Structures are given as C-alpha cells and as structure tokens.
Amino acid sequence: GHATVRLNTQRTVSEISPLIFGGFAEHMGRCIYEGIYDPASPLADERGFRSDVMAALKETNYRIMRYPGGNFVSGYRWTDGIGPREQRPRRRALAWRSIESNQFGPHEFMEFAQELGTEPMWAVNLGTGSIQDAADLVEYMNLPTGTLYSDLRAKNGHPDPYGVKYWCLGNEMDGPWQIGQMEAVEYADKAVQAAKLMRWMDPGIKTIACGSSATSMPGYPDWDRVVLERSYAHIDYFSMHHYAANPYPTISNTERLPIDTDSYLASSVHFEEHADTLAAAIRLAKAKNRSKRDVHLCWDEWNVWYRAKGGDGEWSETPHILEEQYNLEDALVVATWLNTFLRKADVVKIACIAQIVNVIAPIMTRTDAMYKQTIFYPLTLFSNHASGEALDVLVQAPTQDTNRHGPVPQLDVSASLEPDTGHGAVFLVNRSQTEALTVDLHWEDVAPRELAQAWQMSGADPFAANSFEQPDHVTARPIPVPTLDGAHVSISLPPLSFTTLTT
Ligand code: AHR
Numbered sequence: 001g002h003a004t005v006r007l008n009t010q011r012t013v014s015e016i017s018p019l020i021f022g023g024f025a026e027h028m029g030r031c032i033y034e035g036i037y038d039p040a041s042p043l044a045d046e047r048g049f050r051s052d053v054m055a056a057l058k059e060t061n062y063r064i065m066r067y068p069g070g071n072f073v074s075g076y077r078w079t080d081g082i083g084p085r086e087q088r089p090r091r092r093a094l095a096w097r098s099i100e101s102n103q104f105g106p107h108e109f110m111e112f113a114q115e116l117g118t119e120p121m122w123a124v125n126l127g128t129g130s131i132q133d134a135a136d137l138v139e140y141m142n143l144p145t146g147t148l149y150s151d152l153r154a155k156n157g158h159p160d161p162y163g164v165k166y167w168c169l170g171n172e173m174d175g176p177w178q179i180g181q182m183e184a185v186e187y188a189d190k191a192v193q194a195a196k197l198m199r200w201m202d203p204g205i206k207t208i209a210c211g212s213s214a215t216s217m218p219g220y221p222d223w224d225r226v227v228l229e230r231s232y233a234h235i236d237y238f239s240m241h242h243y244a245a246n247p248y249p250t251i252s253n254t255e256r257l258p259i260d261t262d263s264y265l266a267s268s269v270h271f272e273e274h275a276d277t278l279a280a281a282i283r284l285a286k287a288k289n290r291s292k293r294d295v296h297l298c299w300d301e302w303n304v305w306y307r308a309k310g311g312d313g314e315w316s317e318t319p320h321i322l323e324e325q326y327n328l329e330d331a332l333v334v335a336t337w338l339n340t341f342l343r344k345a346d347v348v349k350i351a352c353i354a355q356i357v358n359v360i361a362p363i364m365t366r367t368d369a370m371y372k373q374t375i376f377y378p379l380t381l382f383s384n385h386a387s388g389e390a391l392d393v394l395v396q397a398p399t400q401d402t403n404r405h406g407p408v409p410q411l412d413v414s415a416s417l418e419p420d421t422g423h424g425a426v427f428l429v430n431r432s433q434t435e436a437l438t439v440d441l442h443w444e445d446v447a448p449r450e451l452a453q454a455w456q457m458s459g460a461d462p463f464a465a466n467s468f469e470q471p472d473h474v475t476a477r478p479i480p481v482p483t484l485d486g487a488h489v490s491i492s493l494p495p496l497s498f499t500t501l502t503t
Helices: 051-060 071-075 106-116 131-142 148-155 184-201 222-234 268-288 328-343 376-385
Strands: 002-007 012-015 022-024 064-067 091-093 098-100 119-124 166-169 206-209 237-244 296-304 348-354 363-366 369-372 389-391 394-396 399-402 406-409 411-417 424-430 437-443 453-458 488-493 497-502
Touching: 002 411, 002 424, 022 296, 051 106, 051 363, 051 369, 051 376, 064 106, 064 348, 106 119, 119 131, 131 148, 131 184, 166 184, 184 206, 184 222, 206 222, 222 237, 222 268, 237 268, 237 348, 268 296, 268 328, 296 328, 328 348, 328 376, 328 411, 328 424, 328 453, 328 497, 376 424, 376 453, 376 497, 424 437, 424 488, 488 497
Parallel strands: 002 437, 022 064, 022 348, 064 119, 119 166, 166 206, 206 237, 237 296, 296 348
Antiparallel strands: 002 394, 012 389, 091 098, 363 369, 389 411, 399 406, 411 424, 424 497, 437 488, 453 497
C-alpha cells in the first residue's frame, strides 16, 4: 500500500502542553513499595529509592506525577503518612485489600518528585475524607509557617512550603467500587465545596474534577455533563480515564469478546471519540455558565489493562496485583494513544499513564533488577521529542475494515514542531498486521534542514513481549535515517510498526 502525509508549519492544532507526558504513582501492589521505594534492595540509594528505577523514570521524562491514588486515595488519611516513620500506623487499605505501612508518605513523595524533576499532582480523599481534610492538606503542603499544619510540616523537616499546584478532587467517584461512591450531583457539590476551601487556603492552585471512570459506565456521559455544569466555575481541568483492551470488555465488564487484534489496533477511533465527547460537554457547560474561561481535559488514567485484572491483595503489604505484561501490539496502541493526544492538543492538556512501576506500568522490577516493557519505548520517544506545536497533519492512506470500529486508515500519524529551533518529530503507526506501507511525507511550506534521527519498533508477532530473561526482545531500535529529497521523504513501514522521525 501507499500513503501520503502532508505537513505545514502554518497548519497547527495547538501548542503541546508538556504535562501530557505524565505518570501516576498509586499506593497499591508494588508501585510504591518494591517499585519506587525499596530499602531492602541492593539497588536502593540512601533514601530507599531504587536508583535503577529512578534512572529509567528520568529517561521517560515525566513532567507531572499524580499521587497517591487512584482508588486508594478514597480511604487515605494523609496524616498517617507524616512524622517519624516508626510511629506511622499500619492500616488496612480497603480499596485493594492490602496493608498500608505508611513508610512512604507526603514528604517522601515530594522528595521523589523533586529528584525526578516532575510536577506533583495531588489527589484529595473525597470518599471518607471531608472538605476540611482536603483544605488541611493544602495548608500542610502549601502555606508558609505560622499555622497548625504548616508548622507541623516544618517540624517534620520541611519549613518551606512545597507549593503543590495541581489538585484532583477525588477519584472515580461514580464507581460502585469506590470508597464513598456518589451520585453526580452529590459529587459535584462536594467537589465545589472542597475546591472553594482549598482555594481559600491557596488561591494559586489548579483543580481537577472527576469525569466518568470509563466510557463503559452506564452514567457516561451524563455524569460528565452534570459535574461540569455544576462545578465549572471552580475547576480548571476535567478528568477522563480509559483502559484499552484486547479482548474488549463489554458494557457489563464481565463478558469478554474474543481476541481481535485488528480492532484493538484501531482503538484510537475510540480515544478520539472519548476526547471529542468530553470536549463537547465542556463547551456546553461553558456556555451554560456564561463563562469566559476554558476548562481542559486531564486524561489522568490511560493505558492498556485487561490481563492482570484481579485486585485482591489478600491483606498483604506488597501484593503482586495488576502486573500486566505488555507486548508489541500494546506498544502500538500506546503509540496511537500518544498520537491522539497530539491530534487533540487543543483540549487535552494533562495526561498520566497509569501507572509508572510494576502496576500496569512501563517498568517491571524485582529486588535486584528491572526491565523496560514494550510500552516504555513509545512513551519515552514521544515525551522526549514531541514539543512545540502539534501539526494538523493531512493523511491519505488505505483503509482496513475492523469489527469494532468499521473502516479505519491503515496509518495513524501525529507530528510536532518547535518553530524557533526547527526541532520536529513525526510519529507513524502502521496498524496492519500483514501489509507494509510506503509513506510519502511532504513538507508543504518550510522543509526541514535535515532528518536527524529515526527509530522503529516492529515485529511479526503482535504478542511478543520483554521479560527479565529477554529484556530487549521488543524495543525501539535506531534505523537508517531516510534521505530527504528537497521537501519530501519516502519511507517504507513494515506491518505492525511504530516509527519516529525527528528533524
Ligand atoms: O490504576 C488502577 C486503578 O484504576 C485506579 O486505582 C483507579 O482509579 C482505576 O479504577
């Protein structure tokens, strides 16, 4: 097959928010304990942070990190996590049926985030937590000393305010699995009251309200419409969550359809629809509120997740739960998801892959080693090369039929450009399992001076994965840089491939 891609520096979607390259670290399974923080490991530094994990996280270049949950946060008392470690309580964490030792808490997380050079994004507990607890936490984290909680922070070793800017108002409050599940109206009203108090504590903060926890929820998208309408004046972002799957869960979430790789590789059709629907709900709420301000989308949980579904921690401290092993087709879906973020760069301003270590994550650890999963590669390539403006790319490509999404283009593309430096990138996924594709790229107005680098992930087996035994089985490998012919380049993409070209 043959496809054409046209780029024009004047035809842009929007500036790319660097915060779309974010992560999520929840107190669950082995994400924090035995993932980020593992004092028993020979690879731990003097603070107990895993140095190998830290190095890999730095490579990914996460710009924002959501913490401490997730479902966990809806039962979390943040005061458990501060003060001398030996005095911190052990508790049952009801969300994941595990034991929380509280050896890692707010101070440890801030130290971790600072070392990583990432912006913290804190979720408050709107399940068992009160609006007062939420305001107290803002006081503890952000106020100059001179009041109860800010002085307590100083006593616990950090006199300077942390200045946490991004605050999630609860997590997935529509879900029956959530501690303290609510109806949309009830949630919106609590979120507004929490946001009010939190902002009175620190007017500089940005708040994020919970959207539906999945598009398969029976309340979607009415929950979103109601919450947006009622909270619009008090929020800056609206959250969306989605987990992609092959096989795809039905609406009941219990029956599953058979494996269907062609449909799975076309998941970006669904990602776009999800973003478009919520962008429309935002516009409607803006108009109803007679508001001049924009609210943006915060896609703060996204990833592939369908194999390691059991969330029963059996009341242990570091249960091996949600330890999904990722393969080539998952990496391709992740690449099309990142393409979607660029194509929707005008509305999606924050995104956090769920999660960062061990729990549905790009990195897997054991005490003495770690390896990078397939999805590590697209995430890291985008995070390091997509910057500046997202280009509105014109694509002509053959279509292929899919059961779930009808006819879809064989090629999924996005592109970025920093107008000042000329540094740009084109991200191309050939989603066909069988057909190679020759792609002609044309720069319509300004041609790049040169093509700088090229990487590719591909393979015949969509289910090929990495492991401790074969850590580099599926990676993005440098390929010969195709030759630029004036303002045009031609490149052949193998089936099942993800290619990055930089200028
Ligand atoms: O990321 C795993 C879980 O998925 C989160 O705790 C929850 O918010 C979602 O259901």
